[in-house]
Amino acid sequence: MMTPLKHILCIVGTRPEGIKMAPLILALKREPWARVTVLATAQHRDLLDQVLALFDIQPDVDLDIMRANQALPELTARLITGLDAKFAELAPDVVLAQGDTTTVMTAALVAFYRRIPFGHVEAGLRTHDLDNPFPEEMNRLVAGHLARWHFVPTERSRQNLLREGIAGEAIHVTGNTVIDALLAVASTDWPLDIPLDKSKRLLLVTAHRRENFGEPFRAVCRAIRRLVDLHADIEVLYPVHPNPNVSVVAHELLGEHPRIRLCAPLDYAPFVEAQKRAYLILTDSGGVQEEAPALGKPVLVMRSETERPEAVDEGVVRLVGTGEERIVEEVSRLLDDPAAYREMARGVSPYGDGHAAPRIVGVLRNGLAG
Ligand code: UD1
Ligand code: UDP
DSSP states (O other): OOOOOEEEEEEEOSHHHHHHHHHHHHHHHTOTTEEEEEEEOOSSSHHHHHHHHHTTOOOSEEOOOOOTTOOHHHHHHHHHHHHHHHHHHHOOSEEEEESSSHHHHHHHHHHHHTTOOEEEETOOOOOSOTTTTTTHHHHHHHHHHHOSEEEESSHHHHHHHHHTTOOGGGEEEOOOHHHHHHHHHHTSOOOOOSOOOTTSEEEEEEOOOGGGTTHHHHHHHHHHHHHHHHOTTEEEEEEOOSOHHHHHHHHHHHTTOTTEEEESOOOHHHHHHHHHHOSEEEEOOHHHHHHHHHTTOOEEEOSSOOSOHHHHHTTSEEEOOSOHHHHHHHHHHHHHOHHHHHHHOOOOOTTOOSOHHHHHHHHHHHHHOO
16 A cells, blocks of 8 residues: 655745755655645745745745734734644645744744644754844744754754753754755856956945844944945945845945945845855855855854854854944954955855755655655
């Protein structure tokens, strides 16, 4: 008698979830024992659509959740009711989601209420500070405590879960699927349709964290403006996140400068190309902290803490906070001191080797395929 296919429901909500779930969705779709359904909450609309199109993934279900400038309580409420209706209708055997967004926290919670086993991809990241990053530290704590399978990127993240009392047999060190996605894209040279001055060193900037909204982000913008005025040989490329708390301020404080290029968020492939062309990267992003070291690019992180300490320990990522003076100082140091720069520009990849997705599939196959 044929064993029935296992129905795996893969959830994606925001841009980084799209990037990090894509290698896993594509690998699962090749498995003969699995039936894969892709559910896009579309917590992000355009940013998610770009990524799914690049990897040729068409969602089977789209909740179309995003609203302009969405507040966390209403986002959470709409996700819970939307996901619950679909989990009831689809009755999957397993729900999989990646990371620490509101989509992931609510997917884990609804799977728990419906008693559907939940697999957490990129599990075990912690700062141990609920305010940094906000609300992500809470989101991953909730998802982490509801998961049946914890797919952790590193040994450090495994230790975090063990300390919280998660059973060792439920934790699998797989690496991070972001490196699978990165390697699939980075080997090709992609067009970057932005007129950059090749004679200048490129400072690539991204910023979007909620805890930095308001004065911290204004200070970041002031620092960037001072930096281009201090260093005539640099050019800034800054793909601005569409969140109005970011985009309005970025355009107000950084617009109209001949060496600051503000642009709409780049599609993933051109953004990887921009990382490859960058001299250094200034960011508060999680994913960029993982990708840039693998591309040999120094990263200065505009946060006071990180859940990704591995690259900091390797000396290729440095936390610089959001203070104006400190950012000017740290960027200037890397621009002016070639030895300090070289020290941070070593290509290392503590988060993965590009084979995380097949490892996760292997664990699920062992656990599910009869
Ligand atoms: C969300 C995640 C954050 C993740 C980030 C990745 C939460 C609470 N936050 O932050 O963990 O690091 O995604 O980028 O889950 N917007 C658009 N178009 C888009 C996407 C966003 O216009 O395609 C605008 C909308 O006005 C939206 C706002 O950005 O309301 C905020 O989106 P939201 O997903 O709530 O938060 P992010 O800051 O993007
Ligand atoms: N990224 C992108 N286009 C951009 C900026 C970032 O494709 O204009 C990619 C980046 O390479 C990384 C991911 O988006 O893989 C990170 O997303 P984000 O910084 O929004 O979220 P986080 O990783 O902080 O959750």
